Amino acid sequence: MPVHNSEIAEAFDRIADLLEIEGANRFRVRAYRNAAMTLRSETRSMADLVARGADLSKLPTIGDDLAAKIAEFVRSGRIRLLEQLRGELPEGLVEVTAIPGIGPKRTRALYEALDIRSRDDLRRAAEAGRIAALPGFGDKSETKIRAELAHADLAEHRLRIDTAEDFAAPLLAFVRALPGVTAAEIAGSFRRRRETVGDLDIVAAAAEGAPVTAGFVRYDEVARVVSQGATRVTVILRAGLQVDLRVVAPESWGAALFYFTGSKAHNIACRKRAIARGLKLNEYGLFSGKSSVAGKTEADVYAAIGLPYILPELREDRGEIAAAEAGRLPDLIAPGDIRGDLHAHTEASDGHDTLADMAAAAQARGYGYLAITDHSPSARVAHGLDARRLAVQRDEIDRLNAGFKGFRLLKSSEVDILEDGRLDFPDAVLAELDLVVAAVHSGFNLSEAAQTGRLLKAMDNRHVSILAHPTGRLINERRAYAVDFERLARGAAERGCALELNANPLRLDLDDRQCRIARDAGVKIAISTDAHSVAGLEVMRFGIDQARRGWLEAGDVLNTRDWPALEPLLRRA
Known part of the structure; x- marks a missing residue:
């Protein structure tokens, strides 16, 4: 049975x-967290690498011990250490x-x-007022916990888009290979490239x-068949993800793809037309x-109701119908428009690769x-x-740049914004940089x-x-701070x-609505990966998806420009 990188990362x-x-030990904890991040950003299948006998310890942040645990999971679907820990503590504490x-x-x-072993236990204790009396908590903490529990309930059962992709790609390939299938696509919020x-x-x-x-129910990751008929089937995968398949005649393909x-x-707005x-x-x-007037292609359906084709990312009833009717649909940014990346880390701080490695990638x-x-010094x-280490890095960059052509x-520096709004470096240091990326990493409350x-x-x-x-949000993990x-x-x-617009699928910060607000205010957007490794540069496409949902065109994005055109835009003096 295939094993996905996201499953190992989750473990x-x-x-x-x-x-x-x-x-x-916090370093031991961090080792597992860093390894999980590596696995989620790695485009190669760990299962394939294990089958080929590859040395997984050469991957960033992995090492011999974690490589052995990856191989253990691939071969057996389990990790003995995890089972041991589950036996020592109630897993609901996670x-x-x-x-x-x-x-x-x-x-x-x-x-x-309080013998709280799960989120439900926590909810009951908070509603009964039992948490406020504990040392280090109090009424405010209890009130905040109740609010966070309500938010957590709303966020449950939605996968981040990158995790969903991990399951979607092989599943779609399987469906397309089934006898008799002439076309297949994943529709829904996945096709509209929603963040979850x-x-x-x-x-x-x-x-x-x-x-x-x-044939579909024989997919080897299907754990349970919920329902099955001649044209539709619903299954639950081993990982708990629900998948619905709908089969239509080829002449209805476009209409079905549009509808789902x-x-x-x-859809309601289009039906009214x-x-x-x-x-x-x-x-x-x-x-x-x-x-039948139309149905074979989506473009035919739109044309028959008096509209040009509307891209899936725009189909949220946020003005796209009126824009299409008026011929003012945006010319959305595409991956090929990107000329560079304006946020990346190296092994000098919390990245995993060298300057030369990142440059080559x-x-x-x-x-x-x-x-x-x-990062700047406050990010201990x-x-x-x-300032001294940053100066050394600047000199190394100068040496590398002397050998580059066309790059x-x-x-x-990703400079911390302190709680009072000051920056983590003095102006004399900032003035030596080509650009300054400022960020909040503390004081979220x-x-x-x-x-x-x-x-x-x-x-x-x-x-x-x-x-x-x-x-400052982390999708499914931390809400945006109040702003x-x-x-x-x-x-x-x-x-x-x-x-x-941070392209890391854990962040996708800005969200699609904020992209539009910023664009309408006349603000330029930098779509950056915040890469912490060579593999991290690959997530740019998720940022492009989010930008497209936010109606951004190439001209709205800073890093669609080459360096001579970009440099003056980065200098505000």
Whole structure:
């Protein structure tokens, strides 16, 4: 049975969670977390590498011990250490640890004082007022825990888009190879490239549906068949992901793909246009009475209701119908528009590869530049560079750049924004850099007014070129901190500072709505990977997807420009 990288990464994260609750050495915990990040960013299949006898210890952050555990999981579907830890602590404590504001130490305290073993236990204790009385908690903590639990309930059961892709790609290949299938696509929120996915909706075209659905349930990752018919089937995969397959005749392919791609609001708006023309639109086609008007392709369906083709990323009923009717649909940015990456780390701070390695990987992608943005000194856990180490790195970049043709490493730093809005380096240091990327890494609990003021003050510094991951969110892990985003966007425009769309699928910060707000305010966006390894540069495509959902065109994005055109935009003086 195939093993996905995301499954191994999940196991490593679970080990790290349980070790942290036990109070294990923080470096040991971090080793598992870093390995999980490596696995999620690695494009090669660990199962394939193990089968070929590859030396996994050569991968960044892995080493001999973790390589052995990867091989153990691939071969047996289990890791003995994880099973041991599960026997020592209730696994439900991991869910408690994930609630913002609790963490491993507080989780342990709740377990020992109140026998809280799960999120449900925590909810009951909070609703009964039992947490406030514990040392180190209090009424405010209990109120915050109740609010975070409510938010966590809403976020449950949605996979990040990168994790969903890990399951979607082999599944789609399997469906396309089934006898009789002439076309197949994954529809739904996955096709619209939403940042999280609740389930997978597959649409397939075939003259006969029953053989396709019968073949589909034999997919080796299917754990349970929920329902099965001649044209539709619902299954649950081994990993718990629900997958729905719908088979239609080839002449209905376009209509079905349109219908199951959604969104629901977009479909309703299109159906209203059809009704106004005396037509009926459903998953089988567009009909005038019993006669088919369109349905074989999506473009035919749109044309028949008086619209040009609308790309899936725009189908959210946020003005795309009116824009299409008026001929004003955006010319969305595409991967080939990107000329470089403006946020990347090396082994000098918390990255895993050298300057030369990162430069070579960026050149292999056809980039003209790569900004090296290792952390500033306040980021102690990330081994942030002080002024002396940063100066040494600048000199090394100069030496490397002397040997490049048509490419350059940009001297930069991801400079911490302190709680009062000051920057972690003095202006004399910042002035030596090609650009400055400023970011918040602490103080997430400030009020909206204080947090907004903090960010605006940081952008007051004329050396700041880009505000990185502007809301601080981690998808399914940490909510965005409170900030008046419209005020922030106006402030960035007034100061000539760009905002980052962090392409890491854990962040995708800005979200799609914020991209549009920033664009409308006249702010330029930098789509950057925040890569911590060579493999991390690969996530640029997720940022492109998010930008497309935010209606961004190439001209709205800083790093669609070559260096001579970009340089003056980064300097605000």
